[in-house]
Amino acid sequence: MNIAIAGLGLIGGSIAKAIKQKTSHLVYGIDADQKTISSAIRDGAVDAALEEKDFSSVDILFVCLYPRAAVSFILENMDKLKKGCIVTDVCGVKKFVEDSVGAPLRKRGLHYVGGHPMAGKERSGYFHSNPKMLEGASYILTKNKLTDEEAFEAVKQLIASLGCRVVEATSEKHDRIIAYTSQLAHVVSSSYIKSPTVEYEKGFTGGSFQDMTRVALLSPPMWAELFTLNRENLLFEIRNIIQNLKDFEAALSEGDGEKLISLLREGSEIKKRHLEK
Amino acid sequence: MNIAIAGLGLIGGSIAKAIKQKTSHLVYGIDADQKTISSAIRDGAVDAALEEKDFSSVDILFVCLYPRAAVSFILENMDKLKKGCIVTDVCGVKKFVEDSVGAPLRKRGLHYVGGHPMAGKERSGYFHSNPKMLEGASYILTKNKLTDEEAFEAVKQLIASLGCRVVEATSEKHDRIIAYTSQLAHVVSSSYIKSPTVEYEKGFTGGSFQDMTRVALLSPPMWAELFTLNRENLLFEIRNIIQNLKDFEAALSEGDGEKLISLLREGSEIKKRHLEK
Numbered sequence: 001m002n003i004a005i006a007g008l009g010l011i012g013g014s015i016a017k018a019i020k021q022k023t024s025h026l027v028y029g030i031d032a033d034q035k036t037i038s039s040a041i042r043d044g045a046v047d048a049a050l051e052e053k054d055f056s057s058v059d060i061l062f063v064c065l066y067p068r069a070a071v072s073f074i075l076e077n078m079d080k081l082k083k084g085c086i087v088t089d090v091c092g093v094k095k096f097v098e099d100s101v102g103a104p105l106r107k108r109g110l111h112y113v114g115g116h117p118m119a120g121k122e123r124s125g126y127f128h129s130n131p132k133m134l135e136g137a138s139y140i141l142t143k144n145k146l147t148d149e150e151a152f153e154a155v156k157q158l159i160a161s162l163g164c165r166v167v168e169a170t171s172e173k174h175d176r177i178i179a180y181t182s183q184l185a186h187v188v189s190s191s192y193i194k195s196p197t198v199e200y201e202k203g204f205t206g207g208s209f210q211d212m213t214r215v216a217l218l219s220p221p222m223w224a225e226l227f228t229l230n231r232e233n234l235l236f237e238i239r240n241i242i243q244n245l246k247d248f249e250a251a252l253s254e255g256d257g258e259k260l261i262s263l264l265r266e267g268s269e270i271k272k273r274h275l276e277k
Numbered sequence: 278m279n280i281a282i283a284g285l286g287l288i289g290g291s292i293a294k295a296i297k298q299k300t301s302h303l304v305y306g307i308d309a310d311q312k313t314i315s316s317a318i319r320d321g322a323v324d325a326a327l328e329e330k331d332f333s334s335v336d337i338l339f340v341c342l343y344p345r346a347a348v349s350f351i352l353e354n355m356d357k358l359k360k361g362c363i364v365t366d367v368c369g370v371k372k373f374v375e376d377s378v379g380a381p382l383r384k385r386g387l388h389y390v391g392g393h394p395m396a397g398k399e400r401s402g403y404f405h406s407n408p409k410m411l412e413g414a415s416y417i418l419t420k421n422k423l424t425d426e427e428a429f430e431a432v433k434q435l436i437a438s439l440g441c442r443v444v445e446a447t448s449e450k451h452d453r454i455i456a457y458t459s460q461l462a463h464v465v466s467s468s469y470i471k472s473p474t475v476e477y478e479k480g481f482t483g484g485s486f487q488d489m490t491r492v493a494l495l496s497p498p499m500w501a502e503l504f505t506l507n508r509e510n511l512l513f514e515i516r517n518i519i520q521n522l523k524d525f526e527a528a529l530s531e532g533d534g535e536k537l538i539s540l541l542r543e544g545s546e547i548k549k550r551h552l553e554k
Contacts, residue, residue: 118483138480167480177481180474185485188465190544191521195514197457198547203415203444204454206395208462211488216548220541227525228534237472238526242519244468248504249515257505264497267467270475271493 013129
């Protein structure tokens with residue numbers, strides 16, 4: 001197959017390298033930065049830069065850009081693609097992308113399959129890309145009633161061949177769960193590190209401070225965009241954790257030791273159930 | 278030296294094993310649970326159980342119990358100790374213990390040195406104890422104007438010989454920083470895991486959800502006691518993170534993308550400065 005990857009950042013670069021390492025498909029790269037393209041060719045992450053004339057030979061197009069940029073890229077370039085071409089993306093929100101490109105692609109005989117690899121790092125950019133990042137990671141693929149089964153299976157097979165665990169979901173389910181498992185973690189991490197006490201942490205930490213603040217180093221524009229495009233789900237989770245923290249605040253300020261124990265026990269029981277699963 | 282360890286749980290057991298592995302001191306164990314004592318003797322973690330008559334031969338007594346139990350144990354047994362004996366503890370709050378036992382011990386010619394190894398796990402009990410847990414970990418020792426320098430140096434040397442990095446602080450400073458680096462992490466982790474969405478997380482997580490909820494599995498009575506004994510410091514940190522989360526909530530609910538970016542950037546800059554340190 002001819003595979004094109006638009007956006008050779010951390011994720012796009014890692015997917016390109018993984019495809020070259022694990023399959024015999026041809027990989028074409030697209031990136032606004034010429035130096036990144038050169039590096040990717042030199043590294044063997046891609047076979048060549050995708051020229052305008054090559055669009056029509058692409059079988060699967062991965063769009064590895066921020067959500068709004070991904071939608072623009074797809075809408076601007078879809079008329080160059082051949083019928084039956086599969087367009088997939090890696091954005092951390094899925095309903096927005098699906099709603100924006102699903103119908104226009106379908107109208108042109110092109111197939112959309114939403115994707116979201118649950119892999120990443122606190123660092124971004126091609127320089128940090130690594131095919132190992134994908135190994136064993138969950139890779140969510142979204143489908144709805146209109147999704148073309150054959151196209152979905154083709155993406156699924158390719159993703160599985162990269163060493164990922166494919167997880168299927170609707171875009172709505174994806175966005176609801178991801179607000180909790182990923183977006184909220186970034187909000188909390190950023191909120192955690194903003195204490196005046198942070199200046200004194202050296203020597204006073206075991207593992208928990210590091211865990212809590214690891215993802216505070218993030219790309220602000222990307223995460224702000226993801227948050228905005230998943231507003232209601234994320235607001236629900238932020239309000240939920242604020243309420244839980246307020247319960248601790250109330251129990252502690254009243255010196256209610258029994259209440260503190262029961263609040264901690266509640267969390268501990270949930271964690272225990274999850275470890276047993 | 279003759280060293281006695283009261284409370285052979287996760288921390289007491291690990292310290293006992295580390296001392297036996299790395300030094301030639303005699304180690305006596307004290308534990309309410311006879312089976313734990315037997316296991317510790319069988320494992321070579323202690324040389325023998327400490328009998329009533331042996332108290333007077335102890336050079337350093339480690340008290341590895343919850344804070345209130347540690348204070349009671351020290352006050353109840355201090356008259357059996359010989360002059361010059363050093364009493365140290367491993368509690369996660371230091372001002373409470375220092376205020377409770379410092380003067381009574383001093384009056385009897387005994388020395389108090391507060392300690393807090395920044396090591397631990399989500400699991401507790403002797404069964405999980407492991408001397409490796411201490412290697413490379415920070416071990417905070419507290420002193421004040423009345424602390425006996427020789428006694429402090431003796432504990433410091435012993436702790437360093439176990440492979441820990443000794444960090445010196447006043448009990449006030451310890452409690453202020455630990456409220457942030459450790460206690461708040463447990464409050465947040467417990468609050469994080471209590472979302473209805475947690476039931477659907479499987480397959481939808483990279484590393485951040487695991488990081489956020491790792492310490493939710495904790496000993497509720499111990500942590501409730503630590504929180505209560507460090508009330509003001511911890512309330513400050515809980516209120517601070519609630520405010521930071523509310524800032525995100527407000528920006529998101531108003532759809533203010535620029536504000537979201539600036540909130541994230543603020544956290545990201547702090548994290549960056551800390552990685553460079």
